[in-house]
Amino acid sequence: xxxxxxxxxxxxxxxxxxxxxxxxxxxxxxxxxxxxxxxxxxxxxxxxxxxxxxxxxxxxxxxxxxxxxxxxxxxxxxxxxxxxxxxxxxxxxxxxxxxxxxxxxxxxxxxxxxxxxxxxxxxxxxxxxxxxxxxxxxxxxxxxxxxxxxxxxxxxxxxxxx
Amino acid sequence: xxxxxxxxxxxxxxxxxxxxxxxxxxxxxxxxxxxxxxxxxxxxxxxxxxxxxxxxxxxxxxxxxxxxxxxxxxxxxxxxxxxxxxxxxxxxxxxxxxxxxxxxxxxxxxxxxxxxxxxxxxxxxxxxxxxxxxxxxxxxxxxxxxxxxxxxxxxxxxxxxx
DNA sequence: CCTCCATATGTTATTTTATAACGTGCACAC
DNA sequence: GTGTGCACGTTATAAAATAACATATGGAGG
Numbered sequence: 001x002x003x004x005x006x007x008x009x010x011x012x013x014x015x016x017x018x019x020x021x022x023x024x025x026x027x028x029x030x031x032x033x034x035x036x037x038x039x040x041x042x043x044x045x046x047x048x049x050x051x052x053x054x055x056x057x058x059x060x061x062x063x064x065x066x067x068x069x070x071x072x073x074x075x076x077x078x079x080x081x082x083x084x085x086x087x088x089x090x091x092x093x094x095x096x097x098x099x100x101x102x103x104x105x106x107x108x109x110x111x112x113x114x115x116x117x118x119x120x121x122x123x124x125x126x127x128x129x130x131x132x133x134x135x136x137x138x139x140x141x142x143x144x145x146x147x148x149x150x151x152x153x154x155x156x157x158x159x160x161x162x
Numbered sequence: 163x164x165x166x167x168x169x170x171x172x173x174x175x176x177x178x179x180x181x182x183x184x185x186x187x188x189x190x191x192x193x194x195x196x197x198x199x200x201x202x203x204x205x206x207x208x209x210x211x212x213x214x215x216x217x218x219x220x221x222x223x224x225x226x227x228x229x230x231x232x233x234x235x236x237x238x239x240x241x242x243x244x245x246x247x248x249x250x251x252x253x254x255x256x257x258x259x260x261x262x263x264x265x266x267x268x269x270x271x272x273x274x275x276x277x278x279x280x281x282x283x284x285x286x287x288x289x290x291x292x293x294x295x296x297x298x299x300x301x302x303x304x305x306x307x308x309x310x311x312x313x314x315x316x317x318x319x320x321x322x323x324x
Numbered sequence: 325c326c327t328c329c330a331t332a333t334g335t336t337a338t339t340t341t342a343t344a345a346c347g348t349g350c351a352c353a354c
Numbered sequence: 355g356t357g358t359g360c361a362c363g364t365t366a367t368a369a370a371a372t373a374a375c376a377t378a379t380g381g382a383g384g
Contacts, residue, residue, distance in 0.1 A: 005297075005298050006298050006299065006300065007298075032331075032332075034332070034333085036332090036333080037332095052369080052370080053369095053370070053371080054369070054370075066333080066334080067334090067335090068334070068335060068336080069370080069371070069372080070333085070334085070335085070371090070372075070373095071333070071334075071335095073370090073371065073372075074332080074333080089251035089252050089306070089308070090251050090306055092341095092369080092370060092371095107286075107290075107291050107294070109294070109295055109298060109300045109302070111300075112303070118298055118300065120291070120294040120295075120298070121290065121294065122286060122289070122290045122291040122294070123290060124269075124284060124286055124291075124307060124309070125309070127284070127286075127289055128269075128283065128284045128285060129269050129282070129284040129286075129307065129309060132269070132271070132282040132283065132284070133271055133282075133309060133311070136168050136169075136271060136280055136282070136313075136314065137168065137313070137314030137317070138168065138271045138273075138280065138309070138311055138312070138313055138314065139311045139312045139317055140271070140309045140310075140311040141274070141310055141311040141312070142309070142310045142311070143307070143308070143309045143310070144251070144252055144306065144307070144308040144309075144310070145286060145291065145305070145306070145307050146251070146305070146306040147286070147287070147291060147295060147300070147302045147304070147305045147306075148302075148303055148304045148305070148306070149295070149300055149301045149302040149303040149304070150300070150301045150303070151298075151299070151300055152298065152299030152300065155299070155301055194360075194361070196361065196362085198361085198362075199361095214340080214341080215340095215341070215342080216340070216341075228362080228363080229363090229364090230363070230364060230365080231341085231342070231343080232342090232343075232344095232362085232363085232364085233362070233363075233364095235341095235342065235343075236361080236362075254340080254341060254342095254370095
């Protein structure tokens with residue numbers, strides 16, 4: 001029922017794996033994986049959907065972990081910088097990384113009906129975009145790729161004739 | 163000096179061409195190309211860069227064409243819907259379409275140093291992204307592709323050793 | 325031990341971006 | 355002439371993000 005590639009899956013497992021990967025990465029790189037940062041990542045993993053910064057902040061507030069916007073934004077900055085989470089520009093929202101291990105160029109499939117988001121992989125810098133950039137003398141450092149459309153479930157619901 | 167593919171070019175020409183294309187499109191489709199809508203497109207074409215809605219609104223205000231946010235947002239909605247302009251999600255800003263004729267899947271090269279934006283073309287729905295979407299049962303309707311990096315000019319300025 | 329420094333968090337205030345809701349005017353169809 | 359749809363005007367507010375400054379903590383070096 002949850003959108004990881006829009007297919008059901010075991011949350012506990014992917015949450016554990018992602019937290020472990022984050023722990024390991026921080027340990028290896030001497031990063032400070034503080035309670036707030038850890039908790040924000042947990043929240044994103046538990047919900048496993050794109051969440052607004054203020055939605056996350058509400059959860060933190062309930063738990064007494066911080067009550068002002070900068071608290072949430074700083075933790076999210078940390079997670080995004082270290083690729084434990086991604087920002088979905090189209091939604092002004094954040095989502096836990098679904099592929100914590102792989103070095104990746106994330107791309108997202110966003111359902112315009114239910115806002116479910118699936119993370120996948122694309123390499124736009126190869127292909128037409130890379131060619132265009134090179135021709136223009138532009139150096140690509142990062143790419144935002146967000147496809148908007150309809151997820152399998154919403155397509156099915158919109159077509160009752162079957 | 164202006165970023166259309168980050169290369170200098172003749173503004174007057176591209177502005178004229180874009181306005182003519184918009185006029186023609188509206189005439190053909192029975193769309194109401196009102197003064198506000200027209201003027202917002204002109205502003206975007208004149209500046210030929212990504213502009214925030216409030217920046218545009220300031221210009222409208224100076225000219226007595228409207229003073230409240232919804233005026234600008236409505237005009238921008240119209241222009242974006244009809245593909246006379248695009249929204250750059252990464253910048254929360256808008257830019258006139260650089261290829262008014264071609265049906266296209268726009269992609270953008272955004273300089274993180276000077277915020278210059280070049281419009282180019284990509285077809286992410288073909289390639290890896292399309293394959294991933296198909297595998298997931300996701301129907302892509304539209305794609306946001308925004309590469310962040312450094313434009314030729316800013317790369318040159320950052321490397322004084324040559 | 326203590327001081328300096330870097331980093332993380334707490335807090336206040338504000339800025340920036342965007343939309344809801346409702347009213348007005350105008351053109352066109354009937 | 356009147357209803358209907360569309361664009362625009364206006365007020366108010368919501369939503370997203372950051373600036374600026376204060377406080378705590380923990381390690382490096384004297």
